Amino acid sequence: MPSAIVTGATGILGREIVKQLGKDPQRWTKVHALSRSKKDELPSNAVHDHLDLTSSAEDMAKQLKGVEAEYVFFAAYLQKNTEQENWEVNGAMIENFLSALEITGVVKKLKRVLLVTGAKQYGLHLGEVKVPMVESDPWVEGEPWPPNFYYRQQKSLHKFCEKHSHVSWVVTYPNDVIGFAKGNFMNLATSVALYAVVTKELGQDLAFPGNEVFYKKFDTYTYSVLHAAFCEWAILEEKCANQAFNVHNGEPETWENMWPRVAARFGMKVKADQFTVPEHELSQKNKLTDNPPLGIRAEELGVKGVVKPSEVANRISLVKWSQDEEVKQAWNRLAEREGLQKDAFEKATWAFLDFVLGRSYDIVQSMSKAREYGWTGYYDTWKSLSDVFGELEANNILPKTHRA
Ligand SMILES: NC(=O)c1ccc[n+]([C@@H]2O[C@H](COP(=O)([O-])OP(=O)(O)OC[C@H]3O[C@@H](n4cnc5c(N)ncnc54)[C@H](OP(=O)(O)O)[C@@H]3O)[C@@H](O)[C@H]2O)c1
Known part of the structure; x- marks a missing residue:
């Protein structure tokens, strides 16, 4: 019977792998x-x-005394301020960890290492991408693009497995993860829910803080619980050796379909004129890079000359909104009255949510490869969001009284 090592065991993806x-x-x-x-x-x-x-x-080898296993899940992540720093820190983390396994001798027992990365694999943080994204799409690297730590991590893992030919690798590319974690770097569900309950506390209808274009665009989300099931399957499935896979819930979703449900879930109404009221002082617009990844294959795909830089536009920037005095007071009042974890609001990842909701292009990953290899998992995205809201209520991060 095998044993496992999970790094990043308290993170939004790692904790579910442990569970x-x-x-x-x-x-x-x-x-x-x-x-x-x-x-x-x-x-x-x-x-x-x-x-x-x-x-x-x-x-690390000293810290790993007595820690050995046949299977390793690497789901650790340390967020830095620039892509260069992310590349340096997160690249070194996996490289030193793999070297530590050589020093301790665990490598002799090892069978497979699964690395969790994400859909930034396709450069979607830099602008419009070709959809659907498939695992064989070209890597977005070299001039003019910034370094991507996923590439360094994957190359290091490939090299490690070439050196130790009895060890194979698997890489996952989840996207816009829906899950539960305390004080992590990217947390979509907690931030959406806190925005909703504080808006309710302020006596307002629920306005979508992103933009009208993205409200209707498709995105593929990854429920952390489903991702964990995928990881367990892929690390044990012989066929998956030395393969990378997109992992999402199974169907693309839109906020047009989910936002009214978010409102209803918390006993609220969507702000009916959310896209026609004039934008207020909390709005923001930022251009992404001059070179959206779609441009890499513009000639081949027949879109030469029509690929434009993408922008992130938020009718309400949640970074600004969360700093508003009235908003902070509403949260403090709510947290006090309902006995909530007070620091949940400042730990919410507002900049991440601004980015996720403010884009203007489809973010759709193909699940064809995983299905061809035998994966049959599926989870309804609204259900995953609602399940996590329930977990947040159970953990006193959301008030139970705001549930409709
Ligand atoms: N969250 C998302 O929406 C999302 C979406 C797509 C892809 N991804 C990718 O998924 C991967 C995992 O990210 P995540 O979102 O699950 O991360 P996370 O929730 O922020 O968790 C990070 C984990 O790494 C651990 N960690 C950080 N620094 C460490 C250190 N110095 N030593 C040991 N452990 C350390 C943390 O534990 P301690 O702090 O306790 O050490 C924690 O368990 C990343 O590559 C990320 O880019 C995430």
């Missing part, structure tokens, strides 16, 4: 959940071990 492996202690005899902090109760087959991935390989 997924915890469901079947017959299959997974031991799960080493690694991170600096310990936030959750762990399943009976899991133990928490402290690991600082910013340490040198030698230091």
Whole structure:
């Protein structure tokens, strides 16, 4: 019976992998959940071990004393201010970790390493991409694009597996993750929910803070629970050796379809004239790079001369909104009255949500490859969002009284 190591075990994606492996202690005899902090109760087959991935390989090898497994899930992430810093820090984290496994000798026992990255693989943070995105699409690297730490991580992992030919790799590309985590870097569901309940507390209808174009555009979301099930399947499935996969819920979604449900979920109404009222002082517009990734294949795809730089436009910038005195007071009042975790509001990832809701192009990943390899998982995106809202209520981050 195999054992596993999960790095990033407290993160939005990593904690679900630990929980997924915890469901079947017959299959997974031991799960080493690694991170600096310990936030959750762990399943009976899991133990928490402290690991600082910013340490040198030698230091990490000392921290990893007694930690061994056949399977590694690498889901750690440390957000930095620039792509260059992300490349340096997150690249070094996996490289030193893999070297530490060589120092401790765990590499001899290892069978497969699964690396969690994301849909930034396709450069969608830089502007419009070709849709649907497929795993064989060209990497967006070299001039004029900024470094992408996913590429360094993947190249390092490929090299490690070439050196140790008994070890294979799998990489996942989730997108716009819907899940539960405390104090992490990118958290869509918590931020949407906090925006809604504070808007309700202010006595207002729920206005979509992004823009009218993206309201109708398709996006593919990844429920962290479904992603964890995918990871368990892919790490054990022989056919998946040395393959990268898009992982999302199974169907594209729009906010036009979900926003009224968000409002209804919290006993609110959508602001009917949300796109026709004049924009107020909290709006913002930012141009992304001059070179959207779609341009890479403009000639081949027959779109030469029509690819324009993309922008992120928010009718209400949530970064600005969350700093408004009236908004902060409404949250404090709500948190006090309902006994909520007060720091949840400042820990919400407003800049991330501004980016996610403010784009103007479709973000659709193909699931064809995963399905051809045998994956059959599916989860309704609205249901995943609603499930996470329930988890946030259970954890006193959202008021139970605001549920319709
Ligand atoms: N969240 C999303 O919406 C999303 C979407 C697509 C792709 N992704 C990608 O998914 C991957 C995982 O991200 P995530 O969102 O799950 O991250 P996350 O929720 O922010 O969690 C990060 C994890 O990494 C651990 N970590 C950070 N620094 C560490 C260090 N120095 N030593 C040891 N552990 C450390 C954290 O634990 P401690 O702080 O306790 O150490 C935590 O468990 C990243 O590549 C991310 O880009 C995320």
